[in-house]
Amino acid sequence: MKMHNAQAVVIGQVVSTNLYNLGRGVVCAIHGEQKSWSVRSLSGVVSYGGNATFDIAFESGHISRALPECILHDSQWRICEEIKRKEEVAHILQQAEDEERRKHREKEREEQQFRDECLRMKSASEYAALSQDKKGAVQVTGNIRKELKAKFPGVKFSVRKRSYDSVSVNWTDGPTEEQVKEITSKYRDSYFDGMQDMSVSCSSAFNQVYGGVGYVFTDRDYSDAMKQQAIGILKIKYDHLLANEDVSVARFNSGDLYRIRPDYFGHGYGIQGEINKILAVTAA
Structure with a gap:
């Protein structure tokens, strides 16, 4: 347990942090009585104590309001000896407030544009056959099925709900995965960010009207006839x-063709991998 014995912070005090790319700032308001002597940290991770809160205007154009005293004295913040004059504080605060208002106006404009696009989507003739009912993965499953049937007549697709947030699409031969994904990708409304270890929204106006899920899995199978066609292309080239x-198709199905010319087509893949590449880009 670490105890802090810092002097009281004053208005105009320069502080800095690398958090959220905030950088250098200046304390422009202090609320409550400071008790820096009561600030403590556990293993340098959790800080607690203090009493006051601080408004800080940053040179980057951000404003942090009511920052707790224990956070300001945390190891991720630096309290500098430099103290800005009253006029300098007012100037930095004015710039930060102007930037804050600009961002607010920009956000309102983007939200209005999004609402307008949602209205356009609702009456878009190219999606007239699709359901606008809010039914999650059920809605997405039905709409994907309708789009694929219209785009690729004669190809049998299996479109199924896998969970409340995922749908799978399977078919044999027919269009390539990339061609199918031109349709299915519109229905994805989130993705997993490994850096943040969380799901992040990527919702669109289309998702708002015609449904969205976090995952749309596509899996294309190949008939023996399609595999033979790919082998024919390989032999020519x-x-x-x-x-x-x-x-042969039999050796391809058994996975045995990876043994042939791995030196040329890549170690561990051989012509097995090359045939798979041909199949992936060939539409039936």
């Missing part, structure tokens, strides 16, 4: 490398 090898 790389016949000089195959040395009369038996390149």
Whole structure:
């Protein structure tokens, strides 16, 4: 347990932090009686104590209001000896408030544009056949099924709800995964950010009207006829490398073709991997 014996902070005191890219700032208001002597930290991680709160205007254009005293004395903050004059404090505060108002106006404008786009989506003729009912993954499943049927007539798709927040799409031959994802990607409204270890929203006006889920899984299977077609393309392009090898669908299905020319097509992949590449970009 660490105890702090810092002197009282005054208005105009320069402080700085690397948190949220705030940088240097100046204390422009103090609320309550300071008790810096009561600030403590546990293992340098959790700080508590203190009594006052501080308003800080940053040169970067941000304003932090009612920052607790224990946070200001935390190791992630630095209290500098420099003290700004009253006029300098007023100037920095004015700039930060102007920037705050600008960001507020920009946010309002973006929100209005989003609302306008939602209204446009509701009457968009290209999506007239889609459901606008708010039914989560059920709505998404139905709408994806309708779009795929219209875009790729004759191809049988299996579109299923996997959970409240995920849908899977499976089919054989037909369009490539990239072609299908041109449709399904519109329905994704969030993604997992590994750096923050949390789900992050990427919702769109389309999602608001026609539904969205966090995950849309696509999985394309291939018939033996499609595999034979890919093998034919491979033989035309790389016949000089195959040395009369038996390149067959049966060996491809067993996964045995990775043994052939891994030196040329990549260690551990061989022509098995090359055939998979051909299949991925070939539409039936």
